[in-house]
Amino acid sequence: METRRFAIRTYGCQMNVHDSEKVSGLLLESGFTPAGDEADADVLIINTCSIRDKAEHQLYSDLGRLREWKAERPGRIVGVGGCVAQQVGARLLKRFPGLDFVFGTHNLRHVPGMLARAAEGARTARVDEDRSLARFDLPSGRAGGGPGRRWKAFVTVMEGCDMFCSFCIVPSTRGREISRPAAEIIREVRALAEEGVLEVTLLGQTVNAYGRHDVRRGRARSEGTMPFAELLARLDEVPGIERIRYTSPHPLFFDADLIRAHRELGSLCPHVHLPVQSGSDRILAAMRRRYTRGAYLEIVAALRRARADLSLTSDLIVGFPGETRQDFEDTLALVREAGFVDSFSFKYSPRPGTPARGMEGEVPPEEAQARLRALQSLQKEQTLAYHRGRVGERTQVLIDGESRRGPEQVSGRDPQNRVVNLEVEGDRPIGPGSLVPVRIRAATPHSLLAAVA
Numbered sequence: 001m002e003t004r005r006f007a008i009r010t011y012g013c014q015m016n017v018h019d020s021e022k023v024s025g026l027l028l029e030s031g032f033t034p035a036g037d038e039a040d041a042d043v044l045i046i047n048t049c050s051i052r053d054k055a056e057h058q059l060y061s062d063l064g065r066l067r068e069w070k071a072e073r074p075g076r077i078v079g080v081g082g083c084v085a086q087q088v089g090a091r092l093l094k095r096f097p098g099l100d101f102v103f104g105t106h107n108l109r110h111v112p113g114m115l116a117r118a119a120e121g122a123r124t125a126r127v128d129e130d131r132s133l134a135r136f137d138l139p140s141g142r143a144g145g146g147p148g149r150r151w152k153a154f155v156t157v158m159e160g161c162d163m164f165c166s167f168c169i170v171p172s173t174r175g176r177e178i179s180r181p182a183a184e185i186i187r188e189v190r191a192l193a194e195e196g197v198l199e200v201t202l203l204g205q206t207v208n209a210y211g212r213h214d215v216r217r218g219r220a221r222s223e224g225t226m227p228f229a230e231l232l233a234r235l236d237e238v239p240g241i242e243r244i245r246y247t248s249p250h251p252l253f254f255d256a257d258l259i260r261a262h263r264e265l266g267s268l269c270p271h272v273h274l275p276v277q278s279g280s281d282r283i284l285a286a287m288r289r290r291y292t293r294g295a296y297l298e299i300v301a302a303l304r305r306a307r308a309d310l311s312l313t314s315d316l317i318v319g320f321p322g323e324t325r326q327d328f329e330d331t332l333a334l335v336r337e338a339g340f341v342d343s344f345s346f347k348y349s350p351r352p353g354t355p356a357r358g359m360e361g362e363v364p365p366e367e368a369q370a371r372l373r374a375l376q377s378l379q380k381e382q383t384l385a386y387h388r389g390r391v392g393e394r395t396q397v398l399i400d401g402e403s404r405r406g407p408e409q410v411s412g413r414d415p416q417n418r419v420v421n422l423e424v425e426g427d428r429p430i431g432p433g434s435l436v437p438v439r440i441r442a443a444t445p446h447s448l449l450a451a452v453a
């Protein structure tokens with residue numbers, strides 16, 4: 001097979017980013033090499049997201065445009081994976097004659113084989129659900145760092161979701177919850193630390209429901225698992241791991257032990273991304289989120305008591321069916337009260353196969369747009385105020401590389417997960433992967449500016 005250089009285009013959440021790393025690892029193991037860019041690639045894989053309809057449209061327009069890319073060099077191969085692939089499956093092959101293979105979220109391991117068949121002219125699709133733990137055993141590639149070195153890594157601890165929020169297609173695209181044995185996770189984190197990784201982010205659709213899979217079915221917790229807070233404590237003991245993050249927790253499983261972990265574990269970062277979605281109890285119930293505004297705010301207060309320097313970020317949906325002006329005002333009030341440092345906010349868009357799709361009370365698009373604007377403008381003010389409040393503080397930045405602001409600055413993240421740009425002084429180069437003590441000198445709407453302390 002002559003096709004050797006690959007590129008992966010990734011949309012969506014960190015789980016998708018991590019899946020792309022795994023596919024990348026599998027392709028490296030199979031003798032492929034990463035292409036400098038897509039123009040240089042022989043194989044292009046698009047890892048899709050279907051959380052919002054725009055993301056799906058994006059795939060369709062990408063595939064339309066790729067006709068030219070394929071025609072430029074005979075033998076080029078295009079594969080599609082991720083949540084849209086899982087949902088649409090083999091129908092994608094029918095719709096796009098230039099597409100060579102389709103793989104679902106449980107079928108990453110089949111990519112090299114499908115590629116080999118594509119090189120022989122076969123067009124295949126695999127979207128079967130895999131309930132085995134073998135899905136966690138994939139190489140994770142090197143997408144998180146430079147060749148031969150990485151300093152940050154994602155580690156999957158659980159996958160799938162049993163929550164069935166009324167607006168979300170994840171339970172059908174990612175399947176039911178399944179948790180990985182703790183010993184394997186600890187082993188992987190130890191190996192990463194030995195490789196030089198300083199920061200790990202534990203991943204799961206409802207990451208703090210880790211190990212719960214069998215609990216709901218009336219048995220003890222899933223074999224080989226332990227409570228999430230205990231897993232964090234075990235990882236905190238791994239020498240070399242300076243920072244532990246996790247995403248995304250669900251408020252329903254945010255227990256006292258997890259809050260205590262934030263007070264006690266030195267490497268657990270003072271940042272929590274805790275999706276709230278709405279500040280109205282009525283809408284939360286319609287969304288089937290299974291917590292109330294009051295319960296959410298209690299978690300926030302307890303977290304702040306545990307870590308005064310905590311930064312809290314969230315996900316919000318506006319214009320959910322039936323959302324009144326008052327419901328929306330409740331959301332704005334919650335954003336203020338919780339003090340979100342940042343948030344991802346979206347207009348509700350109905351997804352096929354979800355209960356919310358048939359709900360009455362559609363919010364007119366222009367009203368939903370106006371609410372989104374109001375929410376985002378409030379968030380902007382809060383983000384800037386938070387950044388300004390940090391000026392003068394000393395902190396530590398894990399450098400990712402050159403700043404977007406130009407070669408005179410490098411950029412990284414602080415423990416609160418804020419982007420910090422650092423002026424490079426004189427001839428003291430600061431390499432990616434360095435953990436640098438800094439003092440914050442200035443605030444901008446999107447980042448902090450610092451100098452080496």
Ligand code: SF4
Pocket residue numbers: 161162163164165168169170171205206250
């Ligand atoms: S918790 Fe709700 S929003 Fe999150 S993945 Fe599960 S169903 Fe979707």
